[in-house]
Amino acid sequence: MTKTNLNRRDFLKGAASVAAVSTLPLSAVELAFADPAMNFTFAYISDSHIQHIKGSRFVNNWDRGLIRAVAETNLLQQKPDFVMFGGDLAQLGTKAELDHGAEMLAKLNYKTRMVMGEHDYYLDLGEYWSDLFGPHWYSFDHKGVHFVVLNSILTFDKWTFDRWPTAEQRMLEMAALDNPNGSPFMVGEKQRAWLAKDLAAIAKDTPVVVFSHSPIQKIYKGWNFWTDDAEQVQALLKPFEDVSVIYGHVHQIQYNQIGNISFNAVMATAWPWPYPRSYAQAESHMPKITVPMNRADPFFERDATGWQFINLKTGRVDLEYNLYDNTDRTVAFNPATGKPEDTKYQAEDDRIAPQIQY
Amino acid sequence: MAKKQIWAACAVVGAALILVGYGLQADEFTDQDVVRWQGEFMSVVAEGQALWGSPDLGTNGVACGQCHPNAANTHPETYPKFQQQLGGVVAFRDMINWCLMNPLEGEKLELNDKRMIALEAYATYERRGVALEPGKH
Amino acid sequence: MRKTVFVVLLGAGLLAAAGVLSDAGEEQLAPLGLPPVPIPEDNPQTPEKIALGEKLYNETRFSTTGEVGCFTCHEPEKAFTDSPLKVSEGIEKKTGTRNSPTVINSAYFTTQFWDGRSPDLEDQALQPFINPVEHGLVDYEPILTIVRTDPEYAEAFKEVFGKSRDGITMREVTLAIAAFERTVISGDSPFDRYYFGGEEDALTEQQKRGFELYLNEGRCVSCHVIEQTQALFTDNRFHNIGVGINNIQNDIPKLAGNFLEADRTLSEVDVEVLTDPRTSELGRFAISHGFDDIGSFKTPTLRNVAVTAPYMHDGSIETLKDVMIHYNNGGVTDVGDPVNDFLSGGIRPLDLDEDQIDDLVEFMEALTSPEFEPSADEAEGQ
Numbered sequence: 011m012t013k014t015n016l017n018r019r020d021f022l023k024g025a026a027s028v029a030a031v032s033t034l035p036l037s038a039v040e041l042a043f044a045d046p047a048m049n050f051t052f053a054y055i056s057d058s059h060i061q062h063i064k065g066s067r068f069v070n071n072w073d074r075g076l077i078r079a080v081a082e083t084n085l086l087q088q089k090p091d092f093v094m095f096g097g098d099l100a101q102l103g104t105k106a107e108l109d110h111g112a113e114m115l116a117k118l119n120y121k122t123r124m125v126m127g128e129h130d131y132y133l134d135l136g137e138y139w140s141d142l143f144g145p146h147w148y149s150f151d152h153k154g155v156h157f158v159v160l161n162s163i164l165t166f167d168k169w170t171f172d173r174w175p176t177a178e179q180r181m182l183e184m185a186a187l188d189n190p191n192g193s194p195f196m197v198g199e200k201q202r203a204w205l206a207k208d209l210a211a212i213a214k215d216t217p218v219v220v221f222s223h224s225p226i227q228k229i230y231k232g233w234n235f236w237t238d239d240a241e242q243v244q245a246l247l248k249p250f251e252d253v254s255v256i257y258g259h260v261h262q263i264q265y266n267q268i269g270n271i272s273f274n275a276v277m278a279t280a281w282p283w284p285y286p287r288s289y290a291q292a293e294s295h296m297p298k299i300t301v302p303m304n305r306a307d308p309f310f311e312r313d314a315t316g317w318q319f320i321n322l323k324t325g326r327v328d329l330e331y332n333l334y335d336n337t338d339r340t341v342a343f344n345p346a347t348g349k350p351e352d353t354k355y356q357a358e359d360d361r362i363a364p365q366i367q368y
Numbered sequence: 369m370a371k372k373q374i375w376a377a378c379a380v381v382g383a384a385l386i387l388v389g390y391g392l393q394a395d396e397f398t399d400q401d402v403v404r405w406q407g408e409f410m411s412v413v414a415e416g417q418a419l420w421g422s423p424d425l426g427t428n429g430v431a432c433g434q435c436h437p438n439a440a441n442t443h444p445e446t447y448p449k450f451q452q453q454l455g456g457v458v459a460f461r462d463m464i465n466w467c468l469m470n471p472l473e474g475e476k477l478e479l480n481d482k483r484m485i486a487l488e489a490y491a492t493y494e495r496r497g498v499a500l501e502p503g504k505h
Numbered sequence: 506m507r508k509t510v511f512v513v514l515l516g517a518g519l520l521a522a523a524g525v526l527s528d529a530g531e532e533q534l535a536p537l538g539l540p541p542v543p544i545p546e547d548n549p550q551t552p553e554k555i556a557l558g559e560k561l562y563n564e565t566r567f568s569t570t571g572e573v574g575c576f577t578c579h580e581p582e583k584a585f586t587d588s589p590l591k592v593s594e595g596i597e598k599k600t601g602t603r604n605s606p607t608v609i610n611s612a613y614f615t616t617q618f619w620d621g622r623s624p625d626l627e628d629q630a631l632q633p634f635i636n637p638v639e640h641g642l643v644d645y646e647p648i649l650t651i652v653r654t655d656p657e658y659a660e661a662f663k664e665v666f667g668k669s670r671d672g673i674t675m676r677e678v679t680l681a682i683a684a685f686e687r688t689v690i691s692g693d694s695p696f697d698r699y700y701f702g703g704e705e706d707a708l709t710e711q712q713k714r715g716f717e718l719y720l721n722e723g724r725c726v727s728c729h730v731i732e733q734t735q736a737l738f739t740d741n742r743f744h745n746i747g748v749g750i751n752n753i754q755n756d757i758p759k760l761a762g763n764f765l766e767a768d769r770t771l772s773e774v775d776v777e778v779l780t781d782p783r784t785s786e787l788g789r790f791a792i793s794h795g796f797d798d799i800g801s802f803k804t805p806t807l808r809n810v811a812v813t814a815p816y817m818h819d820g821s822i823e824t825l826k827d828v829m830i831h832y833n834n835g836g837v838t839d840v841g842d843p844v845n846d847f848l849s850g851g852i853r854p855l856d857l858d859e860d861q862i863d864d865l866v867e868f869m870e871a872l873t874s875p876e877f878e879p880s881a882d883e884a885e886g887q
Contacts, residue, residue, distance in 0.1 A: 061429060069428050070835075070853055071471065074844075081846035082796045085758055186421055188437035233437050281434065284441035290498050291438070308435075308471060309453045309727040312850030334797055334850060367505060368441070455726040456733050469721060473856075476721070 050153050051088060053120070053319045054329075055079045056096025056258035057278030059129060060111040062104055071311045072101070075279035076114045079317040082332060084119050090319055091152065093120045096258035096276050097127025097163070097223035102181050105138055112142050123150075127223045127258065128163035128195070128234075133181040135170070136161075147201055149208050155217045155322060158208065162197045162222040162237055163259075169193040187233045187283070194231060195224040196238040205246055217252040217325030225257045227266060227273060230286035230294035235260050247271055252325030254343075262314075263331065265341050266297030267349035273297070274329050274341060274350060282306050282314030288368055301352045304336045304364035336364075409489065416490025419483055426472025432487070435471065439491035446504040457503075461488055535690060536874075538697030540735045542612050542687055548627065548680050550687065557661045558685025561678060567634055567648045569641035570596045575633070575682070578605040584812045584877045585609050585689060591820030595639035602785040604820030607813055609877070610806050612687040615741045619802045619818040620789045626683035631675060645675050652678060691808060691874035699871075701734065708871055715868025718861055723832075725865075727851060728804045738808055738872070743789040743801035744849040747836025748817045750800030753786050754845050757799065760784050788818070799847040809877050811870045825869050829862045 058076040061069040083093060095115060100107035108130065115122055124143040126136060136146055146161040164170070170193075174180040183191050197205075212218065220226065226243050229235035237243065247253045253271045261283035264275035285302055286294035306314035312334035321328045326343035333339060340353040355361055420439065423429040436442050447460040454466060464487055465476035477484040535541050544550055561567075562575045578593040579585045585608035587593055593605045603619055611617065617629035633639040634648060642648070652658040653673050662673045665681065696716070698707035708716065719725045729738045753760060760783060784791075789798035802818045816822040822831060822838070831838050835854035836845070857865075 063427075063429050067428075069430060070473075071430075071850075074848065074850065074853075077846050078848075085761070085796065186431075186433055186437075188433060189421075284436065289438045289440040290495055305441075307452065307727075308467070309724070310850040311471070311853070332796060338795075450733060453727055455720055455731040466721075470724070 049321070049323050050091045051319050051321050053083045053086070053090040053093045053317065054096055054256065054276050055083065055093060055115075055279060055317045056125075056276045057098045057127070057261055057280055058095075058111055058114075059098055059101045059278070059280040060107045060114075061101035062106045062110070068107070068110055069101075072280040073110075073114070075281075075312060075315050076111065078312065078334070079279045079332075080114055080117050083317065083319075084117070086319065090120055093118050093122040094221055094256075095122060095124045096221065096256070097125040098129040098258065098278075099124075099127070100130050102178075102185060103130050103133030103139075108138055108142060123159065125159055125221050125223055125258070126161040126163060128184050129181075131161075131163060132170075132184040133177050147204065153322075155219060155325070156209075156212050158205065158218065158220045160197055160201060160205070160220060160222045160226075160243075162224040162226060162243075162257075163195045164198045164201075165193040165195060192234060194236050194238040195234055197222075197226075197243050198239070202239065202242055202246065205243070209246060209250075212250070214249055215251050217322070218247065218250045218254070219322070219327065220247065220253070220255045222255060222257045223259050225260065225264075225273065225275065226255050227268070227297075229260075229264070229296060230292070232289070232292050232294075233283075233286060235286060235294075244268060244271060254327045256320070256327065256329075263303040263339065263341070264297060264300045265350040266299065272326065272343055272350050274327060276318050276329070277303070277314075277316040277331060277333065279315050279317060285368065299349060299351070299356075301355045301361065302365050302368065303331075303333065303339070304362075305368055307335070310335045410493075412486050412489045413493045414490075415482075416486035416488070416493075419487055420490055425483075426468055426474030428473045430472050432467065432472075436491075439494040442491050442495070443504070444488070444492045444495050445498045446501050449503045449505070452505075460491075464488065464491075536692035536697075538692035538694065538701050538736055539610070539613070539690065540737070542690055544687060545625065545627075548684060550684055551665065553661070554665045554681050554684045555688055556685075557658075557665050558681035558683065560658075560661070561652075561682050562685055564651075566651055567640055567642065568596055572596065573640050575630075578633075578639070579608045584809045586813045588813050589815060591815055593639070595633075595636070596641040599638035599641075601636070601638045602782050603818055604815065606805055607809060608686055608689045609691050609874075610689070610737075610808055612690065613737050613806070614739070614803070616803065620792055621743060621803050622792045626686050627676075627679040630679040630682045648675070648678060649673065691876060694808065694874050695871040696868075697736070700731070700736070709867070711864055711867045712871045714861075715864035715866070715871075718857070718865050719868055722855060722857060722861065723865055724851065724855060729807050738806040739804045741804070743798055743803050744851060745788070745798075745800035745802075745845070745847050746832070746852050747800075747845055747848050748802075748821060748831070748838075749786040749819050750788070750845045750847065751837060751842060753783050754843065756783065757787075757847075761787060761790065761799070782819075786819075796847075800845060801849070807869065807872050809873050811873050812877055812879060825866045826862060829857070829865050833857050833862060 055076070058079075059072050060076065061072055063069060083090070099111040099115075124139075126139065126146050130136065130139050140146065147159055149156065149158045151157065170180070174183060183189055184193070186192070209218070222237075224237045225235055226237045226240050228237070228240050247255075248269060248271075251270065255271060255273045256276060257273065258276050258278070260275045261278035261281065262275065262285060263277065264273070266273040282303070286292075286296055303314055313336065314333070316331055316333040318329050318331045321330070324345075326345075328340065328342035331339040331341070339355070341350050342353050343349070344351045355365060419425060419432075420436075421431050421433045423431050425432070432439075442460075442463075444460050447463070448457050450456065451458045451463055451466070453470075454462060461479055461484055464484065468474045469476050565571055565574045567574065573596050577595070578587045580587060586605045588605075590605070592600050592603055594600055606619065611626065615624075617623035617626060618632075623629040623632065634642050634645065652662060653670055659669060659673075662677060663669050666673070666677045668677055695707045695712070698704040699713075700716075719729075720731075728740050728742070728744060730736065730740050731738065787799060789801040789803070790796075792798070810816075811825065814824060816825070816828050822828050827838070832852070833855045834840050834842075836848045836852040837843070
């Protein structure tokens with residue numbers, strides 16, 4: 011594969027480089043074919059937080075995370091049908107960061123679609139991001155599955171437009187996770203109306219997968235592990251038989267089941283976040299069924315970061331987490347219990363020390 | 369000398385009068401003292417909180433709060449402990465310095481640096497109420 | 506003759522220094538700075554077994570040319586390596602792709618070989634015999650014939666294992682060799698005396714500075730582990746630190762694919778790895794097939810590192826200073842070289858200046874055990 015100076019223009023054209031035949035096996039992924047025609051995989055890379063320091067210097071740690079995720083995704087033997095990027099490509103939404111991130115993503119051998127994250131958005135309200143990547147919310151169909159991409163990191167108009175004297179200030183305020191001056195995420199009325207219309211045309215037995223940056227749940231408001239209109243969005247999804255929500259933002263393994271909707275968080279390529287219960291001064295509503303990821307050793311900068319590929323069979327998603335310096339984890343939908351489960355560690359007795367010792 | 373003795377006696381009496389004037393023995397303190405001193409402490413906690421979010425502690429713009437919102441997952445209650453990354457048993461501030469040198473790509477702080485005290489104060493304050501577990505990995 | 510005597514004295518001397526020989530299941534005491542040597546339950550140490558193991562270690566008849574034994578690449582007088590060879594030379598001076606790791610303290614590894622494909626010393630001993638570029642044997646028959654019929658061996662195996670003739674198998678052979686290797690232990694270096702022995706003067710001022718760097722800006726201690734009461738200088742894990750792998754970056758998909766197709770059994774791994782320089786750079790990946798392990802090799806111990814040049818799995822880095830420069834550059838040997846995509850998260854540019862690099866190198870000199878210090882009249886090449 012020749013290394014050219016891929017830039018954002020190549021990215022826009024959906025650059026596919028000379029195919030290096032990937033002959034490596036997928037490890038530990040069982041694809042149980044119910045209706046073989048419906049089976050496919052896609053890869054999910056998220057939360058790279060490319061951070062500009064000065065001039066041509068970017069934070070090395072986050073750069074390496076995205077580089078590695080892209081390189082490994084390209085090695086997959088069973089090629090994913092497409093790649094999603096789950097949001098927060100940049101750290102402070104600057105052109106330099108978005109360009110640098112786009113350049114790295116351009117090396118992917120597959121068609122890539124993007125989800126908006128708050129770190130991409132709050133500097134210029136996603137204007138440059140749209141130049142690079144397209145609309146902030148949209149839907150598409152693939153092999154009988156209906157995919158919806160939401161911009162779920164919006165917030166109250168007053169906070170967005172009136173509160174802060176400069177765009178830079180607004181971005182900084184939203185960037186700090188624990189900032190009491192922050193504002194809760196939401197999908198918002200406009201998008202919910204669009205979603206209702208979009209879903210109206212879809213048959214109730216069509217599998218629906220929603221890509222969102224924020225969790226479409228209310229987990230912990232202090233760190234914006236939160237979508238303020240979660241219930242309303244969930245209500246729109248309720249009529250469908252098989253719904254999966256895949257979200258980023260939290261930088262940790264989380265999964266949940268609410269009614270008919272499965273929720274799965276994806277890892278960040280940049281850095282892990284603590285679980286909300288590790289903040290002793292506040293309560294949180296962490297999904298009880300989640301088996302935590304292994305606690306990280308911060309010396310190994312890729313520890314507790316990773317990317318994931320997702321199998322879609324019978325309309326439900328199974329996630330294989332590629333975790334560096336740790337054993338890979340698989341969270342698969344269990345039809346018997348009707349919820350996502352870790353295929354190895356779900357039972358309390360099967361947990362290992364790095365999952366418990368927080 | 370008599371003069372010296374007189375001055376000494378005056379000093380003692382003067383001191384006693386001052387103390388009596390405050391209505392205190394030397395080792396008592398009031399509720400107002402406690403409130404005031406708590407405020408002194410919280411002012412340093414506030415400094416620490418500001419530093420926790422500052423991009424200027426290291427050389428690459430990364431802030432403590434990016435990985436440790438509300439100082440979560442720093443576990444001040446487990447120190448001193450054997451710290452794998454430092455090869456021995458260390459105190460909390462040693463690990464703070466490790467973070468400054470490693471993910472923040474900066475220089476360590478002297479152990480009596482005001483910023484070190486502030487960072488420790490903030491992180492420990494955010495962990496208040498949690499039982500001590502020194503040595504826990 | 507002199508060599509054999511040296512080794513026997515060394516082994517016995519170490520045992521004496523270390524204390525009582527263990528009974529089955531008990532741990533062997535160790536020199537300053539090391540934990541007790543792990544002894545497996547099914548291979549307890551006895552003086553007779555150790556002596557037999559040493560004899561087997563030095564045997565040249567277990568090779569096609571009658572010239573190669575374990576000591577050829579793991580020579581006691583060269584700190585149990587073949588320094589200064591870059592990669593080892595077996596029969597007829599054939600070469601593979603690996604730099605010979607030292608036997609010293611190998612008993613503390615949880616896996617053997619640079620790619621960790623052997624779970625223990627017993628299993629490791631099986632492989633060089635049938636490696637075409639090492640001992641060159643096609644199978645174990647020549648070895649078994651000798652140990653079953655040579656009168657000295659027959660008597661020794663009978664005494665140690667109570668076995669004779671066809672009862673003697675490669676299992677007994679490797680048990681004995683491993684038992685001998687478990688006596689090749691060294692600690693009590695100037696560092697040990699300083700850090701665990703409380704001798705303030707055991708390190709020079711420069712070495713003390715080097716030690717501080719080791720724990721801090723050098724970022725050494727997380728992989729080359731030092732702990733509060735002992736130091737193995739290895740974490741027994743595998744890391745891609747950007748040696749060798751950098752040369753095959755563009756070919757990784759093809760090479761990995763080829764390897765997986767060609768390789769089916771463990772013995773084939775040995776051949777494949779040692780005869781194909783490009784493939785062998787995949788390291789641990791060949792064993793685990795995990796993305797995480799692409800280009801990863803086992804962290805070696807740093808004990809006696811000053812006398813075991815050249816360095817890395819392929820011997821590609823000549824001096825300790827060059828090693829520090831490689832780390833300082835963040836996993837590339839020359840500044841400006843492309844960093845490979847699969848680099849360990851523990852490796853990144855260190856921003857050390859020349860003085861700091863020299864201090865670290867000087868500290869490395871403090872890790873040599875007294876019995877392996879080059880004597881005054883020996884070659885000053887190291």
